[in-house]
Amino acid sequence: MSAENPKVMEKEIQKPLSPGRFTDMLYELLGNKRIRYSVYAALVITALVIPSFADNYVLEVFTNAYFYIILCLGLNIVVGYAGLLDLGYAAFFAVGAYTTGILTSQFGFNFWLTIPFSILFSVIAGVIIGGPTLRLRSDYLAIVTLGFGEITRIAARNLEITGGASGLIGIDRPMLFGMRLYQIHHFYFLFFVLVILAIFISHRLYNSRLGRAWEYIREDEDAAEAMGIDRVRYKLYAYVMGAVFGGVAGSFFAVKMTAISPQTFLFTQSAMILLAVVLGGMGKIQGVIVGALLLVFFPEIFRGIGDMRMLVFGIVLLIIMVFRPQGIWPTRRS
Amino acid sequence: MSDVILRLQNLETHYGKIHALRGINLIVNEGQIVTILGSNGAGKSTALKTISGLVQASAGTVEFMGQDITKELPHNIVETGLIHVPEGRRIFRDLTVQENLDLGAYTLNDDVERRKRMHHVFDMFPILKERRKQDGGTLSGGEQQMLAIGRAMMVEPKLLLLDEPSMGLAPIIVQEIMKIIRTLNKEGTTILLVEQNAKMALKLADYGYVLETGELVMEGYGTELKEDESIVKAYLGA
DSSP: OGGGOHHHHHHHHHSOOOHHHHHHHHHHHHHSHHHHHHHHHHHHHHHHHHHHHOOHHHHHHHHHHHHHHHHHHHHHIIIIISOOOOSOTHHHHHHHHHHHHHHHHHHOOOHHHHHHHHHHHHHHHHHHHHHHHTTSOHHHHHHHHHHHHHHHHHHHHHOTTTTGGGOBOOOOOOEETTEEOOSHHHHHHHHHHHHHHHHHHHHHHHTSHHHHHHHHHHHOHHHHHHTTOOHHHHHHHHHHHHHHHHHHHHHHHHHHHSOBOGGGGOHHHHHHHHHHHHHHOTTOHHHHHHHHHHHHHHHHHGGGGTTHHHHHHHHHHHHHHHHOTTOSSOSSOO | OOOEEEEEEEEEEEETTEEEEEEEEEEEETTOEEEEEOOTTSSHHHHHHHHHTSSOOSEEEEEETTEEOTTOOHHHHHHTTEEEEOTTOOOOTTSBHHHHHHHHTTTOOOHHHHHHHHHHHHHHOHHHHHTTTSBGGGSOHHHHHHHHHHHHHTTOOSEEEEEOTTTTOOHHHHHHHHHHHHHHHHTTOEEEEEESOHHHHHHHOSEEEEEETTEEEEEEEHHHHHHOHHHHHHHSOO
């Protein structure tokens, strides 16, 4: 359209570099396959060389960011792909962390062997909560998941096997190829590999038949159902898939921290993960990653201003939501 | 020609305390176009939703090709070849025309067959082919209706339930939709058409039923109903 009217084009070019304009440019740039893959390769290489010059504090922050990327990609399957509002995502992360914590510290399991159990229990938790509730529409589902998140946390605080309010301590560090992983750069690389894996799985899911079914359900549940899609079943798949991401991330979290307590799995945790997904752009892998990075880096960068940083963070969020309601990097240009 | 494809027996539906369908008996023969007429709130859409399983019947049976499908779930009913094009078209506004059609063939795992069916839809609706990369929401009302019907055709239905395809369309577009329905029927699809636009429906229909506050009050061959004075008075505005 603008090609017919050179004046309009000129005007557009002169527009200030707002976040929207910026991502539009990014889209154009990344539309070119060669540029896109070069950028991705550059990012991967950067991530790989960071540990060779960064100090432990920076590595800790990055590792934390990677951890949140995995959680956010997991929640993105539920919220972004299938369009289900989940306010209790920390519960799955708790299930994974406690599974690994309990199995290693009380039953002497090897860490790597706890992961299948983590997955199993996440799936069970996902089915228990999802089975009966996924027939509900969004608002009700949000309330139920909120309750589920709290139930999980409170159960962990009151059970003996989970160590009560003080939680579990002294979880064994994992071994990998005969080497004990204990330094921060070990975990940096471990979580980096997990991020790559999470991106790969997310990407494959999005382009699969399953991914398309989720898209239809998200857009119009009734129409999808009238065309032969079993909405409850596909929603459950999304829910369970998200649960598995959370559970596996929780397992690795447990061995990195060596201590977990119910305090780690507060509602604010679920809310922050959801926030990162919505902020970054629901359903878009790149967007979700940007959201997760922002969530972790922002408070760190503004550590200098002390308590004010949460206030500033809140204001920034509001500004983004007002000017960019679909998120920083949404699935489609509107 | 006169094999019964759909049979409703004493079908009742409740929405909470509201008794929306009060015992309906209806037969659709294979190859026919059958219409259900009635004013707003008579229960026409409810009847279709109950047949396609989107709403559960509280009593009575729905029999499709000799099978009782009353308690079946909607996605299972779709696989038997009974497709419901809901009121207001319900296309995916943020997905392209082609993506919308792909949904129609979701139950189909065969890419070659899917492409074949899409060609068939594009043959019938050349305008959709032209716009296949556009978002559904950018189409006009008539084109959206065509897309909704095209999406249903992707399943190659034996019985198509159409809920007010003429709603909100200009008379000239209604003519076009009528032509499409007739062509589909000639190709072998049986059609159950719900309409407020009785004039249009009776022009197409072999047989018609009149629904009033959840009960069938009249039935007859299309030509008969067209001549019936009370119908003419109530629905044709003469």
